Amino acid sequence: MSKLSNDTVSAVENLNRDYICALDNMDMTGWLACFSQQGSYTFIAEENVRRGLPIAFMLDDCYERLQDRVTQVVDIQIDSTEHYQMRHFTQLTNIVEQESGTVRATFNFSIYYTQKDTNHTKILCVGRYEDIITLKGGKAEFKHRKAITDSNVLPRYVAYPV
Amino acid sequence: MTKQSTEGPTLVWPKKYNEIPKAVFEMEELWPKELETIFYGEEWHPIVHRAEIPNPGDYKAAELGEMPIFAVHGEDGEIRVFQNTCTHRGTSLITESSGNKKELECPYHRWLFNLQGDLVGCPNSRDYAPGFDRKNFGLAKLRLEEFCGLFFVTMSDKTPPLKEYLGESFYEPLSRILGGDGRLKxxxxxxxxxxxNWKAYCDNDGYHAPLLHKAFALLNWQGGKGFQKVTENGHLSFESELKIPDDITALEDGSILDFKGTETSTGSIVQMQFPVTVYSKHMDMLNIRYAFPKGPKGLEVHYAYFSHEDDDEEMLAHRIRQSSNLLGPCGLISMEDASVFSRIDIGNKTPGNAIFQKGVEDEHKLSFTVKQNDESGNLPRWEHYRKRMGFERSES
Known part of the structure; x- marks a missing residue:
């Protein structure tokens, strides 16, 4: 860990907590609120990252795409999805200041899912977040959150961001 | 419905051509016979495109039925497909999904193979059995044919040549999915x-009514004119114009749905090759869906996406963001397909038949004339499957 202030680390931890709670609560508005107006989000397999292949599972490379991700989940696919409950478990593993007001952070994640109305709980994916986070007035926002899954083969179709 | 014979399980098939016994999706004992008569039989299976292993030493692991295999790009520029097993004691040689190797060494007794599959080293061979000759211990190579850079394998010497097997109605549109000339990245x-079950995927990934796609309605996007073509051995091709409205109000960023391509007049080609592979070109997405049944239940699908060697930077970037967001297990227009697979699987645990309706003009005759949105295009594939499996059609 570098010499970042406790306040900065706290702001980053709080942002991540808001993010995972939003998803675990199926709150897509809360998910969107974690990103800045310049924000972007990627969900990609580790295999593609390792080989330098750009195809992702989700590639929301501008704020409008993030808004459309919310529309996709909330409006477009709401009827056809077999809904599942997610539980995110994360751990901050690295945080460094990139420039004034911007930090790079890495979190490990493991995400379980339980198919609605069943007792089947399984691992959805395990991997790491690579984040670029902006800090303004004590508030942190994702400029970019990249979820890289070690589980290259998803165990089911994935309806929500992770 | 079922009886066990010396030749394996059997299933009495309904008399009507548009009825499929639901048990065919659920009887686990069919799998060994499917392996023997289909996956190891007289069919071609796509394994790798040259663009996936473009350099000497590049390899890709795959499965044919339950058999592990791998494709490798040789020092001589040729692509070959081998069984993934050392010819000594059977240890697998490739353990990762892809990579690059200068040679293939078995860790067990250090037998060494070159990329052409020849056995070039085997320590202490003076102590081997008297009949040992390293020339006889090259890697087991599969019969291989190429089309537009895509390599297919078959386990049978009797399988007809690839183009004859696919038929022109199938390989011509396939060539356009493969960029026209196969020069893909x-x-x-x-x-x-x-x-x-793998067959439920076949029924529904290539073909499904636009009714499934709420996204189409929400985006005010319905398929334009088009047609289906089906071959006697069950390969199915769809082509249709895409009619995407200029103003997509449901999305903040409508550019994700742009169709920039000029290489073909139609916006959508979807093909289902027997037994289990789907190819598609929607807008600017070039996609091969390699599919690997994991026994009677569970199907692993690898969506491989390509650009064309002639793409400029803008086109490449467009293909990347379109492919990443519209297709596959999280895609805007295809996630719904995936949700249907498992629901069908649950529903098929009930007795009786699945009954195809749309486009069926005569239940007692197989028709190869299929209109654009007819579901009857699946029936020649079922008939081919029935014959391969040796199931008798009921007389009543």
Missing amino acids: LIGYQKVMYDC
Whole structure:
């Protein structure tokens, strides 16, 4: 860990907590609120990252795409999805200041899912977040959150961001 | 419905051509016979495109039925497909999904193979059995044919030549999915496990009514004119114009749905090759869906996406963001397909038949004339499957 202030680390931890709670609560508005107006989000397999292949599972490379991700989940696919409950478990593993007001952070994640109305709980994916986070007035926002899954083969179709 | 014979399980098939016994999706004992008569039989299976292993030493692991295999790009520029097993004691040689090797060494007794599959080293061979000759211990190579850079294998010497097997109605549109000339570049994979029998995927990934796609309605996007073509051995091709409205109000960023391509007049080609492969070109997405049944239940699908060697930077970037967001297990227009696979699988645990309706003009005759949105295009594939499996059609 570098010499970042406790306040900065706290702001980053709080942002991540808001993010995972939003998803675990199926709150897509809360998910969107974690990103800045310049924000972007990627969900990609580790295999593609390792080989330098750009195809992702989700590639929301501008704020409008993030808004459309919310529309996709909330409006477009709401009827056809077999809904599942997610539980995110994360751990901050690295945080460094990139420039004034911007930090790079890495979190490990493991995400379980339980198919609605069943007792089947399984691992959805395990991997790491690579984040670029902006800090303004004590508030942190994702400029970019990249979820890289070690589980290259998803165990089911994935309806929500992770 | 079922009886066990010396030749394996059997199933009495309904008399009507548009009825499929639901048990065919659920009887686990069919799998060994499917392996023997289909996956190891007289069919061609796509394994790798040259763009996936473009350099000497590049390899890609795959499965044919339950048999591990791998494709490798040789020092001589040739692509070959081998069984993934050392010819000594059977240890697998490739353990990763892809990579690059100068030679293939078995860790067990250090037998060494070159990329052409020849055995070039085997320590202490003076102590081997008297009949040992390293020339007889090259890697087991599969019969291989190429079309537009895509390599297919078959386990049978009797399988007809590839182009004859696919038929012109299938390989011509396939050539357009493969960029027209096969000069593709790999841009990445999306891999997923679907919780269904492999045949349920076949019925529904290539073909499904636009009714399924709420996204189409919400985007005010319905398919334009088009047609289906089906071959006697069950390969199915769809082509249709895409009619995407200029103003997509449901999305903030409508550019994700742009169709920039000029290489073909139609916007959508979807093909289902027997037994289990789907190819598609929607807008600017060039996609091969390699599919690997994991026994009677569960199907691993690897969506491989490509760009064309002649793409400029703008086109490449467009293909990447379109492919990443519209297709595959999280895609705007295809996630709904995936949700149907497992629901069908649950529903098929009930007795009776699945009954195809749309486009069926005579239940007692197989027709190869199929209109654009007819579901009857699946029936020649079922008939081919029935014959391969040796199931008798009921007389009543």
